Amino acid sequence: MTEAMAAPGQAQAIAAATPKIRVRGLCKAFGPKQVLDGVDLEVARGHSLVILGGSGSGKSVTIKCILGLIQPDAGSIEIDGQDVLKMKRHDREAMADRIGMLFQNGALFDSLPVWENVCFKLLAQKRLSRATARDKAAEVLAQVGLAASVGDLWPAELSGGMQKRVALARAIAAQPDIIFFDEPTTGLDPIMGAVIDGLIVDCVKRLGATAISITHDMASARRIGDSAAMIHKGRIVWTGEARGLGHSGNAMVDQFANGRREGPIQMELRR
Amino acid sequence: MAALLLDPLAAIGRATLGACRVAGDAALFALEGLSHVLRPPFHLRLFWRAFIEIAWFSLPVVALTAIFTGMVLALQSFTGFARFNAQSAIASVVVISLTRELGPVLAALMVAGRIGASFAAEIGTMRVTDQIDALTTLSTNPMKYLVAPRLLAAIIALPLLVLVADVLGVMGGWLIGTLKLGFVSDAYLKSTFDYLQAQDVISGLVKAAAFGFVIALMGTWCGYRSKGGAQGVGGATTSAVVASSILILALDYILTEIFFAQ
Structure with a gap:
């Protein structure tokens, strides 16, 4: 039975049962290098999934494929049961309006002050005038623990931790129902890392959003994830609860979680 | 033996295919860019910012280039034309050379160095970050x-810059003509405007618009396609200036053929 044909109650139940994000058999190669080799993932509505994996394992490419920044070679990506790869451009853009993204290095626009960065999407879609956008920016900055006066600064004037907070504010300003976090704590000291994780958890809960994060940081993964998936050589090799990362029973996850040199994951060294 | 013959051919083939790929990519990029110039929504604030950057901040370098070019042109023409007792033609030579060729080409080359590099560096940095x-x-x-x-701003700004360059270049020639070469001011100016035709100025302005498009296209395209961090951005900046300079000179010949070939 399709969602359209079902009664309102049934439609709600179907929507609740449908994973918010479902990835099936995702493949992507760059030249001879097969980066994704059949990635399968599911994230339930309102859940937070953390993807773990070594450098070059395909974490970022997976997220970029879901975001539409990279076109995969094969596979399907469903959001709310709709295959985004088969969508028309207009529908895909509408879908992208519901997604927020925190980039690894913040990716704040150098040429714009902080308040314009935060409200960029709202201004671009003309959902706010420039006058009201300043107030909105102050409100969102307060949600990530920054004073309204920060809005008048330029990204280059901010510390690394403040840039991450501003980038988080930008990601949540349009109240997306899906948020991606690309290594949110990389380059931060442990205390600031914990602060950013706390803000991420708060923001995701407040918005009721579905989140996918990629990280190398095990402490961060446990803090922000409901569930976790391990990717290795372009394939998901383990999924489970984020809390159980320390005793997963999977040799690869154990090696990664404990940072051991010996184990099934061998670093590829070029000579 | 066969490999000895085939290897160079294969290398030529690869290079040709690579060049075609690059040219095709630039052409598609240009078409997509132009289609966005014509389709709403329009980012007027960004257009205005780019226009000010190109037109206003390039004005000093373009003005100095034009004035000195006009001065040198008058001086060189005088020493050359004196051999044939044709000094009276100097004012006409200066104004026609400037409006048809030197104004558009030199202004475009100056702007290519300033703006092409700036666009490539800014967009390239945005790409790698x-x-x-x-x-x-x-x-x-x-x-x-x-x-x-940026495309629209450059297409509009370059003709305005060239118009200023034409005026200042003629003024540079007039300064040398009257102060150093002994021409009477009124006679110099009369000689300047007697032989100047609207087509001379208009063809220069059309060239300028085309050069503006090339500069903005190469700057944005090289920046947009840059990769590999700081080195990649540096390479994109160099490529933007070199490619736009060569294309300006090539396009100048093609447009001159179109406008003036008998």
């Missing part, structure tokens, strides 16, 4: 936001 991907995730088409306003 994920800011262009960030634009996409913020529901903004990077071509519409970064490329279209």
Whole structure:
């Protein structure tokens, strides 16, 4: 039975049962290098999934494929049961309006002050005038623990931790129902890392959003994830609860979680 | 033996295919950029910012180039034409050379160095720091936001700059003509305007618009396609200036053929 044909109650139940994000058999190669080799993932509505994996394992490419920044070679990506790869451009853009993204290095626009960065999407879609956008920016900055006066600064004037907070504010300003976090704590000291994780958890809960994060940081993964998936050589090799990362029973996850040199994951060294 | 013959041919083939790929990519990029110039929504603030950057901040360098070019042209023409007792033609030579060729070409080359490099560096840095991907995730088409306003601004700004360059270049020639070469001011100016035709000025302005398009296209395209961090951005900047300079000279010949070939 399709969602359209079902009664309102049934439609709600179907929507609740449908994973918010479902990835099936995702493949992507760059030249001879097969980066994704059949990635399968599911994230339930309102859940937070953390993807773990070594450098070059395909974490970022997976997220970029879901975001539409990279076109995969094969596979399907469903959001709310709709295959985004088969969508028309207009529908895909509408879908992208519901997604927020925190980039690894913040990716704040150098040429714009902080308040314009935060409200960029709202201004671009003309959902706010420039006058009201300043107030909105102050409100969102307060949600990530920054004073309204920060809005008048330029990204280059901010510390690394403040840039991450501003980038988080930008990601949540349009109240997306899906948020991606690309290594949110990389380059931060442990205390600031914990602060950013706390803000991420708060923001995701407040918005009721579905989140996918990629990280190398095990402490961060446990803090922000409901569930976790391990990717290795372009394939998901383990999924489970984020809390159980320390005793997963999977040799690869154990090696990664404990940072051991010996184990099934061998670093590829070029000579 | 066969390999000895085939290897160079294969290398030529690869290079040709690579060149075709690059040219095709630039052409598609240009078409997409122009399509966004014509389709709403329009980013007027970005257009205005790019216009000021090109037209206003390039004015000093273009003005100095034009004045000195006019001065040198008058001086060189005088020493050359004196051999044939044709000094009276100097004012006409200066104004026609400037409006048809030297004004548009030299102004465009100056702007290519300033603006082409600036566009490539700015957009290239945005590319390698994920800011262009960030634009996409913020529901903004990077071509519409970064490329279209710059293309339009350069197409409009260059003819204005060239108009200023024409006036200042003629003024440079007049200064040398009257102060150093002994021409009477009124006679010099009369000689300047007697032989000047509207086509001379208009063809120069059309060339300028085409050069503006080339400069903005090469700057944005090289920046947009840059990769590999700081080195990649540096390479994109160099490529933008070199490619736009060569294309300006090549396009100058083609447009001259179109306008003036009998």
